[in-house]
Amino acid sequence: MDQDLKTELSKHGIFATTFEELYNWGRKNSVWPLTFGLACCAIEMIATTMARYDLARFGAEVFRASPRQADLMIVSGTVTKKMAPQVVRLYNQMPEPKYVISMGACAISGGPFRDGYNVLKGIDRYIPVDVHIPGCPPRPEALIHAFMALQDKISAQHLTGESRPRHLKRDLPSEFQVPELGEHGLEPQQNDEVFRNPLKVLQG
Amino acid sequence: MGKNLPIAPVDHPWATIVVLLIAAVVFGAIPLSLAWLWARLFSPPKPGIQKNATYECGLEAKGDAWIQLNVSYYLYAIVFLIFDVEAVFLLPFAAAFSGLSLAACLAMLVFLLLLVEGLIWACQKGVLTWA
Amino acid sequence: MTLEEIRSRLEAFVPGCHAEIVVNGSPSAQNSLLIDRQHGLQAAMYLRDHPELQLDFCSNVTAVDWPDREKAEKIKTKRIVDGVEKEVEETKKTTIPGYLEVVYHLFSIAKKEGPVVLRMHTANRTDEVTLQSLTPVWRSAEFQEREAFDLFGIVFEGHPDLRRILMWEGFTDHPMRKDYVPPPDDDLEILAVSEPGA
Numbered sequence: 153m154d155q156d157l158k159t160e161l162s163k164h165g166i167f168a169t170t171f172e173e174l175y176n177w178g179r180k181n182s183v184w185p186l187t188f189g190l191a192c193c194a195i196e197m198i199a200t201t202m203a204r205y206d207l208a209r210f211g212a213e214v215f216r217a218s219p220r221q222a223d224l225m226i227v228s229g230t231v232t233k234k235m236a237p238q239v240v241r242l243y244n245q246m247p248e249p250k251y252v253i254s255m256g257a258c259a260i261s262g263g264p265f266r267d268g269y270n271v272l273k274g275i276d277r278y279i280p281v282d283v284h285i286p287g288c289p290p291r292p293e294a295l296i297h298a299f300m301a302l303q304d305k306i307s308a309q310h311l312t313g314e315s316r317p318r319h320l321k322r323d324l325p326s327e328f329q330v331p332e333l334g335e336h337g338l339e340p341q342q343n344d345e346v347f348r349n350p351l352k353v354l355q356g
Numbered sequence: 357m358g359k360n361l362p363i364a365p366v367d368h369p370w371a372t373i374v375v376l377l378i379a380a381v382v383f384g385a386i387p388l389s390l391a392w393l394w395a396r397l398f399s400p401p402k403p404g405i406q407k408n409a410t411y412e413c414g415l416e417a418k419g420d421a422w423i424q425l426n427v428s429y430y431l432y433a434i435v436f437l438i439f440d441v442e443a444v445f446l447l448p449f450a451a452a453f454s455g456l457s458l459a460a461c462l463a464m465l466v467f468l469l470l471l472v473e474g475l476i477w478a479c480q481k482g483v484l485t486w487a
Numbered sequence: 488m489t490l491e492e493i494r495s496r497l498e499a500f501v502p503g504c505h506a507e508i509v510v511n512g513s514p515s516a517q518n519s520l521l522i523d524r525q526h527g528l529q530a531a532m533y534l535r536d537h538p539e540l541q542l543d544f545c546s547n548v549t550a551v552d553w554p555d556r557e558k559a560e561k562i563k564t565k566r567i568v569d570g571v572e573k574e575v576e577e578t579k580k581t582t583i584p585g586y587l588e589v590v591y592h593l594f595s596i597a598k599k600e601g602p603v604v605l606r607m608h609t610a611n612r613t614d615e616v617t618l619q620s621l622t623p624v625w626r627s628a629e630f631q632e633r634e635a636f637d638l639f640g641i642v643f644e645g646h647p648d649l650r651r652i653l654m655w656e657g658f659t660d661h662p663m664r665k666d667y668v669p670p671p672d673d674d675l676e677i678l679a680v681s682e683p684g685a
Binding site: 175218219220237238239241242244245247248311319320321322325326327330 | 402404405407409413416
Binding site: 341 | 653654655657658659660662663667669670672
């Protein structure tokens with residue numbers, strides 16, 4: 153339906169919508185995150201859920217303690233190499249559609265600990281990340297902004313057509329490869345299906 | 357008026373209940389079937405080994421759930437029973453204490469004596485001393 | 488009791504023990520005591536049980552990796568150059584073989600004194616990396632000795648439970664050693680280097 157017609161109708165008290173819009177509206181206002189904090193960013197995440205910043209306004213007040221009931225994984229903090237398999241496994245156990253917010257410099261790239269022998273250089277090496285928030289740690293407002301960006305992303309998703317999201321494509325699996333703790337580090341170093349290596353992207 | 361209708365209305369006194377019952381079932385079935393239909397169309401199932409794993413802490417389960425407990429834990433079970441049963445019976449006894457007869461009080465004291473005897477037995481066995 | 492007194496007492500009362508004071512030139516002047524590796528346990532026992540010292544608490548155990556290093560010394564020698572005797576400066580290079588070192592920080596809760604810094608060296612960095620564990624003397628050293636084992640590869644003899652503590656079982660490197668090379672990683676750093684003009 154034409155957007156102008158829709159606004160015109162709504163002026164006369166007639167609300168017109170599509171299944172897709174209604175569905176996405178319902179989904180984006182009930183995104184339940186996984187109770188899951190890794191480092192100092194988790195403190196900011198906790199602050200975001202508390203009364204002052206009140207993430208409940210966006211329908212995300214229920215932090216589920218089980219991956220089976222969660223829609224969103226907020227990777228809040230440094231992912232150590234020892235922790236990475238557990239994070240990926242938790243992500244695999246979440247039902248689709250599932251989303252990931254990579255919160256803070258560490259979760260994006262390893263941050264200040266990037267050169268550490270035990271730090272994973274970004275969780276996007278193993279799981280697909282929807283929203284990245286820079287900051288060390290990001291303020292609660294930044295997390296809320298990321299959350300709103302995720303809501304925009306959800307409401308723009310299509311139910312049909314080639315551009316439909318991954319979870320609607322039957323032949324794509326919902327599980328991603330779990331890295332193993334090898335002799336010198338994680339094996340493999342990244343999941344090539346997921347990770348967009350900036351070097352290779354720039355080289356074309 | 358009823359004679360003009362092609363199908364005669366059912367005059368049975370339970371007819372309304374049957375109608376309401378059917379309405380209730382349909383009312384429940386519609387959203388369920390819609391949800392089922394939606395799931396068929398827009399939520400393709402994607403089971404997997406990890407997704408279906410029993411344990412949901414991110415760690416892999418290892419070892420056997422059927423572990424043996426030492427048989428000497430029966431002592432702790434008995435001591436637990438002594439204190440637990442005591443508390444369960446003592447509470448109503450204490451609540452109704454002022455209204456009880458002498459015989460009831462004596463019966464309660466005999467009960468307590470039996471429990472104290474068990475406690476003394478446990479004490480002598482060395483259950484209550486830490487290793 | 489000063490460090491010098493502790494040193495002389497150790498040498499006197501622990502048979503065969505060789506102790507040496509390592510001077511710290513910084514303003515804190517926190518000198519430390521280097522003990523030979525054969526008598527570490529005995530010396531530790533002595534320090535803990537001596538009534539005047541009573542070093543009953545080991546607050547910190549850490550390790551240092553000393554790779555092979557070259558020491559350059561300038562020596563003036565007289566030589567005959569073109570028939571004339573001249574004073575020539577020569578640099579003499581000596582290689583000091585590398586070793587691993589553990590450092591214990593000891594306090595006395597009873598005497599409210601400390602810290603006394605204890606050091607021990609391994610024979611080298613490759614095959615003879617064994618030291619006596621001081622966990623039987625101070626229980627608090629247990630996890631920190633495991634950490635030193637994990638990150639530096641120092642093997643503690645007499646440790647009750649010597650396993651890796653931070654890295655996982657099956658990890659083969661010792662990441663805090665100076666010659667540790669992390670697994671290669673094609674990533675942003677390479678990009679920064681390969682970019683022209685950067």
